[in-house]
Amino acid sequence: MDGEKRLEQARERVIDAISQNMHLYGVTESVGRLYGALYFQEEPMTLDEMKEELGMSKTSMSTSVRNLVDLKMVGKVWRKGVRKDLYQAEPDWYQTFIDFFTIKWRAGVTINVSAMEKSLAELQFLIEHDQVEEQVKAQAQADIEKLTSALEYYDWLNRLVDSFESKEIFKFIPKNGSGA
Known part of the structure; x- marks a missing residue:
């Protein structure tokens, strides 16, 4: 097997895993595949380039990109002289985790606290x-x-989300695992 084929196989394995993992959290596998594909790109891509890369329809691609932008996993990038929108995956997995889960957790807290109140x-x-x-x-x-007990839990969850958003969580659980 040549080097290019092995590179493609290694990337595809990770893209599949990302896709399956995101599916566990309510994101369609195609959106997960798109994020994985963008993650490995060296340069930002247009919707047309993504469509060609993944073989999805333009409508499906547009919806998937919007979903990833809403989750802050993908961002729009500006390039001088390029008229079409360019998109790039957020390369920082810590930030991706924080954005993804805090968005979901805040929405859940808001819905439940409102109903309970x-x-x-x-x-x-x-x-x-x-x-x-x-x-x-x-x-x-x-x-x-x-x-009342459940509302205490949601207060705790809000404070946990605050600690992620402020990055205070890394004082207690450092990124590098050494405690330093």
Whole structure:
């Protein structure tokens, strides 16, 4: 096997792994493949170049790139004299991890906290309302305790996300693993 073929095989193995890994976190495998392919590119690529490289339709490619841009895994790059948009993978895996998970975690926290706060208000109303049966009031009180505990978890998760975004997490878990 010649060197170019081996290089391609080594890259393809990693691209497949990235694609499968991203799929575990709710990102389609084709988007994962696109990120993997962009990761190995030395130069930014246009949508047409990506389309040719991966054999995807232009619409699918555009949607995939937008998804990766939203996740901050790919960014637009400007080049003098180039009229088409160019895209490049974020090369820093630590930053990619931080951006990917903090975006997902913040969205999850927002959805759940909003629902819990609305439900807490309704449950409190049930407890304070005279015409509600005592059994319902007792169940509402138990639910309030559960939701209050869950809100403490979401406060912790928000602080964890803050530590990723501020890079404070690296004081506790250094990038290089040596503790230095």
